[in-house]
Amino acid sequence: MLLETIERQTGDNPQWSVIWLHGLGADGNDFVPIVPELVRRHWPAMRFVFPHAPVRAVTINGGARMRAWYDIVGMDLASRADTAGVAESIAQVDALIQREVQRGIAPARILLAGFSQGGAITLSYGLQATTPLAGLVAMSTYLPDPASAASRLVAGATAQPVFFAHGSADPVVPLALGELSMQTLRGLGFTVQGHRYPMAHQVCGEEIKDLADWIEQRLQLPA
Known part of the structure; x- marks a missing residue:
């Protein structure tokens, strides 16, 4: 079943x-x-789709149940995300993307964005996108298990440009994890536009402006 979503359209017949x-x-x-x-x-x-993650127990939070894209089982980068949960969320995101395709939006006109844990799914999906999307937006996040990223990469996936933003004072996802993720993606061949902002685990106005500039480049508007 498709995840429940909230949708907002900026006009009729979104492109x-x-x-x-x-x-x-x-x-x-x-x-x-x-x-x-x-x-x-x-x-x-444009059509914006905001899905709700499933409710699941999160080990690092004492097993409390909350909306989560995967269980967080440890603090180190290699074991932070549970593999099964990540795979399940990738499949659920792919179902949402296929729905947009059925609605008449080609993958080349679909952007996938995510914040924190959602960003981890965005990047994980991006590695395995057999049909490249218009781009990936990763905010205050990291790439799960970067050591195995090359083995998960599919042909053509690196055609997807990446907007990567992180706070220099992020206490939840340390800046070092974000920078390692950016280095890993670049090493794989992705074009990554990286940004660092003087903020914690959040979004700031300057970041939104930079993201808008980046999206505008993807839209390929007439001069």
Whole structure:
């Protein structure tokens, strides 16, 4: 079954779709307010899709049940994300992408974005995207198990450009994890536009502006 979602359209007959994955313990409502701050008037109509992650027990939080894209089983990067949970979420995201395709939006006009845990799924999906998307947006996040990333990479996936943003004072996902992830992606052949902001585990106005600039490049608007 498809995940429950919240949708916002910036106009009739959207030509582009953005699927946005929230962080641990949040839900799809978390990034809905960003739409009017991000979207520019001259952009084509877009559909924003904000799915709710399933509710599951999270080991690192004492087994408490909350919305999560996967269980966090340890603090070190290699074991932080449970493999089965990541695979399940990748499949659920792919189902949402296929729904957009059925609605008439080609993969080349679909952006996949994620914050924190949602960003980890975004990057994991990106490695395995057999049909490249228009781009990947990774905010305050990391690439799970970077040591095995090369073995998970499929042909053509590196055609997807990556916007990667991180806070220099992030106490949840340390900046070093984000920088290692960016280095790993670049080493695999991805084009990564990296940004560092003087903030904690959050989103800031400058980041939204930079992301809008990056999206505008993807839209290939006429001069």
